[in-house]
Amino acid sequence: MVHWPGDPEYQIRKVLDQRNGDLCTLSHIQMSVHTGTHMDAPLHFLEGGITMEQMPVDATIGPARVIWIDDPRAIRRDELARHDLQAGERLLIKTANSSKSWASDDFDEDYIFIARDAAQYMAEAGIRTIGVDYLSVGGFRQDMKETHQTILGAGIWIVEGLNLSDIEPGPYEFVCLPLKLVGSDGAPARAVLRRI
Numbered sequence: 425m426v427h428w429p430g431d432p433e434y435q436i437r438k439v440l441d442q443r444n445g446d447l448c449t450l451s452h453i454q455m456s457v458h459t460g461t462h463m464d465a466p467l468h469f470l471e472g473g474i475t476m477e478q479m480p481v482d483a484t485i486g487p488a489r490v491i492w493i494d495d496p497r498a499i500r501r502d503e504l505a506r507h508d509l510q511a512g513e514r515l516l517i518k519t520a521n522s523s524k525s526w527a528s529d530d531f532d533e534d535y536i537f538i539a540r541d542a543a544q545y546m547a548e549a550g551i552r553t554i555g556v557d558y559l560s561v562g563g564f565r566q567d568m569k570e571t572h573q574t575i576l577g578a579g580i581w582i583v584e585g586l587n588l589s590d591i592e593p594g595p596y597e598f599v600c601l602p603l604k605l606v607g608s609d610g611a612p613a614r615a616v617l618r619r620i
Contacts, residue, residue: 426529428559431456457610458559463602464582468609469572476608481601483553483581484613487620488514488598490591493536496520498563499556501541511550514598516617521558522589537563543571547578555583555600555615586615595620 425434434455440446458464463484466473491507493499499517509515519536535558538546543561546554554561554575561575561582562568575582583600597618602611 425455425460426526426531426559427456427459429531431458434459455612457605457608457612458584460612461583461585461587461600461615462610462612463600464561464572464576464584464610465608466576468576469569470576473576475606476602476611477604477606479581479602484514484583484598484600484602484615486514486598488516488553488555488596488617490516490518490588490593490596490617492593493517493519496536498537498539498567499542500539501545504542504545509546509549509551512552514553514555515546515551516555516583516586516588516591516596516598518557518588518591518593521556522587522591525558526587526589532558533564535559535564537561537567538571538575539563540567540570540574543567543574546580547574550578551580553581553583555586555598557586557588559585583613583615591617 436453439452440450465476525532538561562571600615602613605611
């Protein structure tokens with residue numbers, strides 16, 4: 425499973441196995457809370473920020489809109505502004521990441537990210553939740569800290585690692601439930617969309 429460079433790799437091992445005469449089969453997993461589809465809590469980039477168990481459930485359950493961004497390098501304010509962002513909306517952004525970056529377990533350093541000017545625009549628009557189709561809203565080489573701090577500082581919840589390859593732009597019912605990890609800066613999540 426693709427993961428951020430330097431983060432613990434996903435590993436699963438059987439602790440108990442019925443095939444060995446154990447009462448049940450029981451597995452142990454190890455990974456970063458920011459592996460695969462996951463959510464960032466404000467604590468991830470805001471010192472003293474709130475943690476995952478404090479996330480209001482309505483941040484990730486309800487109507488959402490999937491939009492397509494053409495820019496091959498970054499999600500920028502000018503292109504985002506053409507989508508008329510609405511206060512309180514859950515916005516999921518599909519880019520070329522969906523077709524190129526999930527095809528390999530190797531980390532893609534050149535993924536499309538949210539530029540800091542677009543992050544500021546989202547904050548000004550007052551959106552509720554932002555979802556992106558790779559492992560970070562910020563860039564690998566630029567705008568990492570600034571984008572996260574702007575978005576999280578505006579009270580916007582972040583879902584990262586969405587695979588939107590088979591999803592067309594438009595309105596959906598969105599359900600994304602992160603694990604309720606007390607005190608955590610993030611959590612793995614399961615996200616589903618149903619067209620409305």
